[in-house]
Amino acid sequence: xxxxxxxxxxxxxxxxxxxxxxxxxxxxxxxxxxxxxxxxxxxxxxxxxxxxxxxxxxxxxxxxxxxxxxxxxxxxxxxxxxxxxxxxxxxxxxxxxxxxxxxxxxxxxxxxxxxxxxxxxxxxxxxxxxxxxxxxxxxxxxxxxxxxxxxxxxxxxxxxxxxxxxxxxxxxxxxxxxxxxxxxxxxxxxxxxxxxxxxxxxxxxxxxxxxxxxxxxxxxxxxxxxxx
Amino acid sequence: xxxxxxxxxxxxxxxxxxxxxxxxxxxxxxxxxxxxxxxxxxxxxxxxxxxxxxxxxxxxxxxxxxxxxxxxxxxxxxxxxxxxxxxxxxxxxxxxxxxxxxxxxxxxxxxxxxxxxxxxxxxxxxxxxxxxxxxxxxxxxxxxxxxxxxxxxxxxxxxxxxxxxxxxxxxxxxxxxxxxxxxxxxxxxxxxxxxxxxxxxxxxxxxxxxxxxxxxxxxxxxxxxxxxxxxxxxxxxxxxxxxxxxxxxxxxxxxxxxxxxxxxxxxxxxxxxxxxxxxxx
Numbered sequence: 077x078x079x080x081x082x083x084x085x086x087x088x089x090x091x092x093x094x095x096x097x098x099x100x101x102x103x104x105x106x107x108x109x110x111x112x113x114x115x116x117x118x119x120x121x122x123x124x125x126x127x128x129x130x131x132x133x134x135x136x137x138x139x140x141x142x143x144x145x146x147x148x149x150x151x152x153x154x155x156x157x158x159x160x161x162x163x164x165x166x167x168x169x170x171x172x173x174x175x176x177x178x179x180x181x182x183x184x185x186x187x188x189x190x191x192x193x194x195x196x197x198x199x200x201x202x203x204x205x206x207x208x209x210x211x212x213x214x215x216x217x218x219x220x221x222x223x224x225x226x227x228x229x230x231x232x233x234x235x236x237x238x239x240x241x242x243x244x245x246x247x248x249x250x251x252x253x254x255x256x257x258x259x260x261x262x263x264x265x266x267x268x269x270x271x272x273x274x275x276x277x278x279x280x281x282x283x284x285x286x287x288x289x290x291x292x293x294x295x296x297x298x299x300x301x302x303x304x
Numbered sequence: 305x306x307x308x309x310x311x312x313x314x315x316x317x318x319x320x321x322x323x324x325x326x327x328x329x330x331x332x333x334x335x336x337x338x339x340x341x342x343x344x345x346x347x348x349x350x351x352x353x354x355x356x357x358x359x360x361x362x363x364x365x366x367x368x369x370x371x372x373x374x375x376x377x378x379x380x381x382x383x384x385x386x387x388x389x390x391x392x393x394x395x396x397x398x399x400x401x402x403x404x405x406x407x408x409x410x411x412x413x414x415x416x417x418x419x420x421x422x423x424x425x426x427x428x429x430x431x432x433x434x435x436x437x438x439x440x441x442x443x444x445x446x447x448x449x450x451x452x453x454x455x456x457x458x459x460x461x462x463x464x465x466x467x468x469x470x471x472x473x474x475x476x477x478x479x480x481x482x483x484x485x486x487x488x489x490x491x492x493x494x495x496x497x498x499x500x501x502x503x504x505x506x507x508x509x510x511x512x513x514x515x516x517x518x519x520x521x522x523x524x525x526x527x528x529x530x531x532x533x534x535x536x537x538x539x540x541x542x543x544x545x546x547x548x549x550x551x552x553x554x555x556x557x558x559x560x561x562x563x564x565x566x567x568x569x570x571x572x573x574x575x576x577x578x579x580x581x582x583x584x585x
Contacts, residue, residue: 130475150478152483162477168469168476175465179480244396 080104080142081258082227084126087136089126090282095134096122097282100291102276104227108261109249111273113266115302119282120262121163122233127260128160129153140227163232163262166216169205176204176215180222189218192244209219209236214245221248228252229260234268246272270295309555315440317547318447322502324524325454325536326495331413332533333388333471333491337396340380340403341499341524342517346375347372347406348367349507349516350414352421365504370584373500376406377493384389387486407514416514423508443505455536467491471534523550526570532580541581545569 082104086303090096097119104110111230114120125131127138129150138146140156140157154160167176177186193214201206204215208297230249234242236258242265249259249272269276276293278286278301286301327341350370355362380402388395425442428435458464470477470484477484503517510516522548533543546566554562573580 130479150475151481154479154481162476162479163560165473165476168472170472171468178462178465179482181481221532223481233475272464300570 078107081106081108081140081299082260083137083139083142084127085137085302087123087126087133087138089131089136091131093193095282097126097279100136100277100279100282100284102275102277102284102287104258104260104274106226106258107253107256107274108274109253109261111261111268111276112262112279113264113267113276113298113301114202114279114285115121116264118279120279122282124160124260124262125162128158128162128229130160130162136303143260154223154225155178159220159223161216161220161228161230161233163235164198167204167212167219171202172201172203173207174200177219177222180219181286182222182224183288184224189248193218193241193247194290204284209240210241212235214241217245217248225257227258228258229262231262232260232264234265265299266295270298305325307434308436309430311431311434311436311440311444312555313548313551314444316551317543319502319506320520320527320547321451321545322447322505323499324519324527324539325451326497326499326502327521328525328528328533328539329491329498330496331392332526332535333467334385335392336385336388336492337392337397337399338385338495339396339400339521340406341399341496342519343403344373344377344496344517345503345506345520346410346500346502346512346514346517347376347510349417349421349510350410351417351500351504352424352507353414353512356421365424366501369500369504369526374493374497375502377496378489380496381489381492386437386488389488398409403517407517410514414514419512421512423498436499439447439508445555451536451540458518458536463487514577523547523566526566529570529578530575530582532581532582535582538580538582545581 080103086099087100088095088098102110105126112120112123126133129148129152133146136146137144142156144151145156167236174202195211195214196218206211207215213236215231219287220228220230233245237245246268253259261269261273275289276286277284278298280301286297288297321367326344327338330336330338330341348369351365355365384398384402385395386411388398395427400421423439424526425439427438429438429441431441466482466487470482527539527542527546530545532538549569550562550566553565
């Protein structure tokens with residue numbers, strides 16, 4: 077059994093006075109992938125923002141390595157080892173590809189990622205805002221993966237990305253996972269979700285409606301949540 | 305164009321660029337309309353007055369200028385400015401109040417009377433067929449080196465990239481680990497100190513008094529209006545036009561006409577081309 081890296085309990089949060097997610101709890105072990113799924117607009121991205129610190133929680137607690145980080149900022153959580161790739165506005169559009177990548181605190185694995193995604197290597201001097209949606213997703217994914225964080229939160233990384241590059245993303249995640257990195261993967265792509273997640277949380281109307289480990293959950297179970 | 309006019313234009317543009325860079329950083333990058341910017345120029349100008357009054361070495365002017373203006377800016381940022389990032393119109397009122405406070409404090413310490421400062425490099429040198437003060441030539445060259453270094457640093461350093469990232473998307477900048485609060489403070493203090501240094505180098509060529517900053521604030525603002533916000537290129541275009549036009553008209557007619565012309569030009573820009581001549585993405 078793996079030791080727990082992140083424990084979140086009774087999380088409630090949203091935008092202003094509107095609460096989008098309610099009473100969400102869960103744990104992530106070291107080297108595990110937690111897959112979060114659900115239909116559009118049910119609170120998946122809001123939950124990922126609350127975990128990353130991009131949105132403040134209204135209620136709930138968050139423990140990283142048994143240390144309370146419930147009321148820390150996005151920046152502080154990054155310093156403590158939580159990497160985050162948002163679903164939208166995920167790259168700096170006015171910066172070049174090279175500048176975007178240079179913002180990662182570590183560039184140790186740069187060669188590996190540039191060989192996995194040669195398109196980025198070819199476009200080092202291109203302004204990120206002029207790239208296609210899928211290419212910008214890949215750029216954000218690589219920048220987030222370059223960081224040597226113990227937990228990576230990825231919000232819809234495969235959206236708009238070509239199938240062969242989605243497979244490369246999966247390889248990259250598996251590689252980091254094997255090194256002990258944990259992931260929170262918010263994903264609508266069933267193939268990617270089911271192939272790399274160890275545990276699942278299904279969300280509807282801001283609440284957990286399905287919870288299972290990989291062995292116990294069938295594809296049909298997951299699809300039934302998506303058609304609620 | 306006579307050599308003396310050309311050198312005077314270079315002098316005016318250099319000083320205006322030093323004053324404007326601070327306002328450009330604070331306004332363009334942090335969205336703070338700092339009405340107390342001129343007072344930071346004024347406080348910097350008092351550094352040579354302090355060394356002169358206390359009988360200290362002229363070499364201490366720069367450290368005293370950086371320390372006094374830097375500390376003032378840090379207190380301003382921690383107490384007032386940081387609550388107004390991204391709110392230019394609110395910050396305008398808040399910093400206007402600060403500017404009055406700063407002038408009053410300086411008046412309490414030094415009085416209202418004009419102070420004069422002697423040039424650290426007296427004498428003239430022959431340049432382009434005319435005699436020109438050595439001090440001004442050194443300042444023009446110093447400002448050119450400063451901007452060249454700043455441009456290189458901003459384009460090539462990681463901190464420069466972090467500043468650009470913070471300005472574009474503060475939330476994502478935080479997510480990638482940039483301490484946006486600290487970086488904003490550093491940008492504000494840097495902008496303030498550059499204004500203070502401009503005041504220090506101006507001191508031997510003008511009267512030093514508590515109200516002196518107002519004129520520089522207005523001309524800096526005109527430069528940003530004409531050049532455009534958010535880039536060093538826009539700043540150079542703005543200070544070149546405002547400083548150049550005012551000096552030229554001032555030389556052929558008088559300073560009042562020069563001032564009137566740049567004021568009219570700025571109003572026309574605000575009306576017809578509010579983004580200025582050059583605006584970065």
